[in-house]
Amino acid sequence: MPRHARTQNSGRPNRAGRPNGQKRAASKATIPPANHAGIHLLRDPSVSARMVRSSGAGPGDLVMELGAGLGALTATLAATGARVIAVERDPRFVAKLERRFAGDDGVRVVEADARTVMLPHRPYAVVANIPYAISTALLRRLLDPDTTSIRSADLLVEWGFAKRMTDDRPRDLEVAWWQARFELSVAGRVRPGSFRPAPSVDSAHLVVRRRTDVSxxxxxxxxxxxxxxxxxxxxxxxxxxxxxxxxxxxxxxxxxxxxxxxxxxxxxxxxxxxxxxxxxxxxGADAGRSAPAPGPRRPRRPSPARTPAEER
CATH class of the missing domain: 1.10.8 (Helicase, Ruva Protein; domain 3)
Known part of the structure; x- marks a missing residue:
């Protein structure tokens, strides 16, 4: 037998009793595709209900849902009577959303990227299950007080990310500035089983409220x-x-x-x-500082001499 034929070993059984080629095929079949975008569709109705209840959305309110997926949050938001803008960039999900909410005038489906979609100029709220991969970029858009009219947000984010956002001593100036303009808190932990596919870590319900006590x-x-x-x-x-x-x-x-x-x-x-x-x-930021040194005094004009009659 040629020497190189021994090294190929393509048809010899492995320890499991299968040819090596079959083992490799089976291994590939059991490995789920990589989820580089960090997209995990919400499937737990109780989580949707808690988030919408926390948002306080009601008739006439404008709510944006960024990354609507298949509409788990969309349906719960629509039931409140709020005007919902469901933003989704995947054409397959967009088609399903349009079919599902075709008869609901309170829901508008927009095919766009959450990182670039136009944001409302009037006060609005955000309720969303955002992909882990764009969490920072999205908050950078939403929490810039100079460019957005957002009043509140209820977001599902990765647990570690939520803890960093709510740390009372943030790592960087950007997050500290967000905290100075918005109240950030964690409303609760969300387990992996609430999503499909299940992430490898817990998620968090991150609550954001614009501060009204800061001029x-x-x-x-x-x-x-x-x-x-x-x-x-x-x-x-x-x-x-x-x-x-x-x-x-x-x-x-x-x-x-x-x-x-x-x-x-x-x-x-x-x-x-x-x-x-x-x-x-x-x-006043300068209150209490020393008063500036006075400038040179103008010479006083001498008083006119008085007559003895005037002195009396």
């Missing part, structure tokens, strides 16, 4: 403080705040919030920087 000037000041803190996270919080107010006042304000003034700026929670911005905005 424009307060938000702008908070952004300055956060920017300075993240630019030099190891710098003392007292020094970061001291760039905006006198050092004594910075020390007093930090102490009143429970922060040790020498503590590193990177250890101060976003909520504290926001409270400091509110305090400074109320009294």
């Amino acid at each position: 424009g000037p307060q938000a702008r000041l908070a952004r300055k403080l956060l920017r300075d803190a993240y630019r030099a996270p190891r710098r003392a919080a007292r020094d970061v705040l001291g760039a905006h107010v006198p050092m004594k006042r910075a020390h007093r304000l930090l102490t009143s919030t429970g922060i040790d003034p020498p503590a590193a700026a990177g250890t101060v929670p976003t909520a504290v920087w926001l409270d400091l911005a509110r305090s400074l905005s109320a009294g």
Whole structure:
């Protein structure tokens, strides 16, 4: 037998009693296709009900569903009487959505990418099961307060992602700024079995609400403080705040919030920087600073001499 014929071994049985070629074919058949987009269709009606109930959607409200899939959330949203814009980019899902909601005037199906679809100019809410792969890009669109009119969002996201978004000391300035303009919280954990195909990790119901207790000037000041803190996270919080107010006042304000003034700026929670911005905005960021040195005085004109009669 030729030597190379021994190395081919294409027809010899393996340990399972099958030819090697059959073993390889069987292995490929049992491996599910890779889900690079992180798309997991919601199939648990109880999760849909909780999300829609949390959103508070009702008659006349405008709600966007980004990544509508087969309409698990769409149907529950439509039942509230809200106006629903169901955005889906997969043509196969779009066709099924259009057939399913053909007779519902409250549902509009839009074939588009959630990352580029035009967002409403009037106040709106988002209720969506978003693909893991575009979570950051999508929140970057939705939570930019200068370009969106979003008032709230209820999102299904990967559990670890939700924890990063709600950490009181975010890793980066972008998330800290989102937290200064929106309240972010986790409403609950969602197990893999609630989706098809099931993801390898748990998901979370991430709740986003636009803050109504932060004015424009307060938000702008908070952004300055956060920017300075993240630019030099190891710098003392007292020094970061001291760039905006006198050092004594910075020390007093930090102490009143429970922060040790020498503590590193990177250890101060976003909520504290926001409270400091509110305090400074109320009294003026420059309140308490030393008054500028007075300029040279103009020489006083001498008073005219008085006569003895005038002195009497």
